[in-house]
Amino acid sequence: MRGNCLIVQSGGPTAVINNSVVGIIDEILSTSFTGEILGAAGGIHGLLYETFHKLTDITAQERYRLRWTPGAALGTWRHKLSSDDFKSIIEVLRKNDVRYIFYIGGNGSMSVAKAIDEYARVVGYELIVIGIPKSIDNDLLGTDHSPGYGSAAKFLATSVLDMKMDMASYTKNSRVSIIETMGRHTGWLAGACSLAEGQTDDDSQLLIYIPEVPFDLQDCLSKIVKANHEKRNTVLVVSEGIRKLNGHLVCEEDLEYDVLGRAKLGGVAAHLKDIVEEQTGISTRSIDSSIWQRSSIVLASKTDINEAYKIGRVAWQYAMDGYTGVMISMKRDVSIKNYHITYETIPLKEMAGKERYVPQEWYDAHQNTMTNEFKEYVRPIIQGEILIPMENGLPMYKVVY
């Protein structure tokens, strides 16, 4: 047990990602570890350009405020790595005597963590690399779910309820609201909106569309028109990655690409709004859940926050046990009735860079909603509310950098 420890936040921000950072630090501070605790400034940028935050002396008050701050406080960055980059990274680690890396991120980030781990072994640099899952999209393989998902799911399901109440206010008109969720090529986030079903006594129709199942526009329009005849509102939840019957993205023609060469999704709700209004004449509103779904800590799930924190603590324990090249994995004990998670490990090479999709049998393609099995999977993850520290009537967020 020698050298220093480096924490990296990678990929998109979530409401709870800073909890994993604080979890690691809190666990380290409870041990006799004498190295420095560093944070990569700007994710992979910190590794490439040797820019670190020194976190060893971060105060208890700062750690507390960080737990209740959304976004990646150490900073994150999108960058496509070359093999030269990996060489530089090992040099930077060697120079700073970093022997433990905690890589908090999603699919792409786990591929980077895996590559660093492998490269270190090739060049004979003693290093422990632990991946920590983080994804509002919940698309990581090898874990029951990913920290960040529960809070985004709770935000989105609540948004559907807020939307239903807003629409129900206009009792003499029936209308359509289209809510767009993130999720890339998976429907975990859009699917979570099914939890809004049966939660209120309004009679609106809720239709959910996920990327795993082709989007049938004509069937959707018929259902909207039918509800309208019955003077009922329709809430349409669409995942940003939904595809037409021919397999093309619904917004195929408007695609842009990010620095990693991945299609920038989004704009589906606005696109469908025009089609619905044009083809049915029914007043329609489109709503982009935008940054709220990943940044609204006020509506975060207590379960999610606790798990994001716990997974950080556990990560250090596995590192101390000598594990490397693994991601911490959440396993749900399905043999008992109550929700219970154990924290295990999965080799990065078994899951990195892959995507986990919603099982088709968890989607009811006839009613366009999720099955009870899906709901039972998500429900425990959104449980519990928090009251975040407030000052002057507003959240008191903390940025480290």
Add this chain to the structure above:
Amino acid sequence: MRGNCLIVQSGGPTAVINNSVVGIIDEILSTSFTGEILGAAGGIHGLLYETFHKLTDITAQERYRLRWTPGAALGTWRHKLSSDDFKSIIEVLRKNDVRYIFYIGGNGSMSVAKAIDEYARVVGYELIVIGIPKSIDNDLLGTDHSPGYGSAAKFLATSVLDMKMDMASYTKNSRVSIIETMGRHTGWLAGACSLAEGQTDDDSQLLIYIPEVPFDLQDCLSKIVKANHEKRNTVLVVSEGIRKLNGHLVCEEDLEYDVLGRAKLGGVAAHLKDIVEEQTGISTRSIDSSIWQRSSIVLASKTDINEAYKIGRVAWQYAMDGYTGVMISMKRDVSIKNYHITYETIPLKEMAGKERYVPQEWYDAHQNTMTNEFKEYVRPIIQGEILIPMENGLPMYKVVY
């Protein structure tokens, strides 16, 4: 003290409008009033077509759930009234022996309340009409502020903070986020976002644009470019009703009109996003605060909720004292340091149909933000948080209709 009582919700929904309904009912139930308590189904529609909810026997549990439900539970509707309509309304009231009307709404609604009050007097129908202010826009004259505003203001200022944290995550890029607020032709809502200044330790630039002051695009672009050179992010808050230096709405060319003949505002952020990206090349995101700003009760201000409820109770007391043709008015006692509101009355004819603007001297046109005087006005109204009743991890909203 005879006859029945009718409660009308009118205009757009807010997060707290149902609190005023419950306030009236709770106050009535604490007295010896023996008439029925009715709710107009769908606002003015209920009055025109004699469709009422019977609220006399509403249970304590239902009233409790209503307090924590956003949206107009009795229903609301937009409709332009003719003089024949007023005749029908009095007939409906007479037939149902309605002697007390509580009209909860904004500017347009107060004009309707005033007209009903005057028409009743002309035809010799004994009637008491009390207006209760409701507006997230805060544009009603004759009251320190309007219930609904504080919660929307708190939501928007928090959104700016969430946005700042999201942007701060990407430490290596500086970018622009444009948040659009409602507010029609007034800047009370956009201005409230100034409360986010100084609340966090990030270094982004916050620029606020309100309709009362011409929007100088070139100056705005220069400020964005300057911040970008300094590697700082910019958060741009734009009110939906901002106007160019030539007096035209920024989105003039895309205007649609509602049934009341009023221009439908909105789309300014998306419009400006394209301009900013085109003219500066800086990555820009536009965010429409959409229904959240008026429907997110999870982020409601406790002060606002309590005031919306209290104003309902007070309204009944003034009705019992024989007041009619008045709106309940909130007066702030500025002679003491602490925030204190008294509930008085103002004749509807003095304020109905008029708009209250942000005083120009409360805007800092050089820095594009609000002055301390404005902030001191808004800050007390956003104070206090609530924990709304939850079930299965989600709000348990109640619809009456």
